[in-house]
Amino acid sequence: MPLPKAELHLHIEGTLEPELAFELAARNGVTLPYADTEELREAYRFADLQSFLNLYYELMAVLRTERDFEDLANAYLARAAAQGVRHAEIFFDPQAHIGRGVAMGTVVEGLWRALGRSQETHGISTQLIMCFLRDESAESAMETLDAAKPYLDRITGVGLDSAEVGHPPVKFREVYEAAAALGLRRVAHAGEEGPPEYITEALDVLGVERIDHGLRCLEDPALVERLVRDRVPLTLCPLSNVRLRAVDVLEQHPLPAMLDAGLLCTVNSDDPAYFGGYAGDNFDAVRQALGLDEEQLRELARNSFTASFLEHDEERRARYLAEVEAYKFG
Numbered sequence: 001m002p003l004p005k006a007e008l009h010l011h012i013e014g015t016l017e018p019e020l021a022f023e024l025a026a027r028n029g030v031t032l033p034y035a036d037t038e039e040l041r042e043a044y045r046f047a048d049l050q051s052f053l054n055l056y057y058e059l060m061a062v063l064r065t066e067r068d069f070e071d072l073a074n075a076y077l078a079r080a081a082a083q084g085v086r087h088a089e090i091f092f093d094p095q096a097h098i099g100r101g102v103a104m105g106t107v108v109e110g111l112w113r114a115l116g117r118s119q120e121t122h123g124i125s126t127q128l129i130m131c132f133l134r135d136e137s138a139e140s141a142m143e144t145l146d147a148a149k150p151y152l153d154r155i156t157g158v159g160l161d162s163a164e165v166g167h168p169p170v171k172f173r174e175v176y177e178a179a180a181a182l183g184l185r186r187v188a189h190a191g192e193e194g195p196p197e198y199i200t201e202a203l204d205v206l207g208v209e210r211i212d213h214g215l216r217c218l219e220d221p222a223l224v225e226r227l228v229r230d231r232v233p234l235t236l237c238p239l240s241n242v243r244l245r246a247v248d249v250l251e252q253h254p255l256p257a258m259l260d261a262g263l264l265c266t267v268n269s270d271d272p273a274y275f276g277g278y279a280g281d282n283f284d285a286v287r288q289a290l291g292l293d294e295e296q297l298r299e300l301a302r303n304s305f306t307a308s309f310l311e312h313d314e315e316r317r318a319r320y321l322a323e324v325e326a327y328k329f330g
């Protein structure tokens, strides 16, 4: 039995496996510029975040109907459940779909067909976090928040993703203020490729409660001290960092140093179909490459539930945390 864990940094579009991409392409009459899954997998060699994003957005062309989003989410949930995920807070990128003529309602209703039943079908509690694409305009982000208003009972929070450098958090001040006024939780990608100043800005200007990635906080000791003091969770994605060249090899990932520094680190999969593994695979990989011991792995699992947005159901959080404490490593 795998270690129970929550996944807090997972882009549902990043769970699109090549096999499902071709199945949906056939179903929807979409032609992909790859002969087969093997040729597509050949394209999974990324130099940086942007080179990944180009493929990530290209493959979204196959996602067209509610059923497509339902199938995508169910495929993820089945894999996540097999790797010990008990709770998932799932990102989606509505602007990447609306821009192709796929309505907000199609995306949310489709995902909800799977998420609304995931406790029963997969044993996973779920939440949705709507991300704004930071390389699109602030006006577009505000329009997206408006388009989401009929679906707010299904959306827990907002996030910020896509190409980071050159798109500082401050660009999205107004839309984050509007999201907060609607009662939405706030997170943002920061310090993946962008500088530590973006992490500080996300906290101070956007009022985020968690930082997605946050790796580059290590360049600013005062920021590390603040993140430790305020117990700001970081949703790290070790396999993603290797594939997108934020770190050279997993053996050099700073996760152990970050844990030693007292940072509230969690381990997540980001875009598992593209980066070589789901949540449990990331745990296994850091255990092997970094020599994490059982107590460090338990700490990461505990942190994932501590950092999750379960304030409306503290009983559930306590149950998950008790499972972590009782877990026996094999």
Ligand code: ADE
Residues within 6 Å of the ligand: 011, 014, 049, 056, 161, 162, 163, 189, 192, 240, 270, 271
């Ligand atoms: N969108 C999907 N994955 C992402 C990542 N790792 N960073 C920024 N935007 C993303």
Ligand code: ZN
Residues within 6 Å of the ligand: 009, 011, 161, 189, 212, 270
């Ligand atoms: Zn991400």
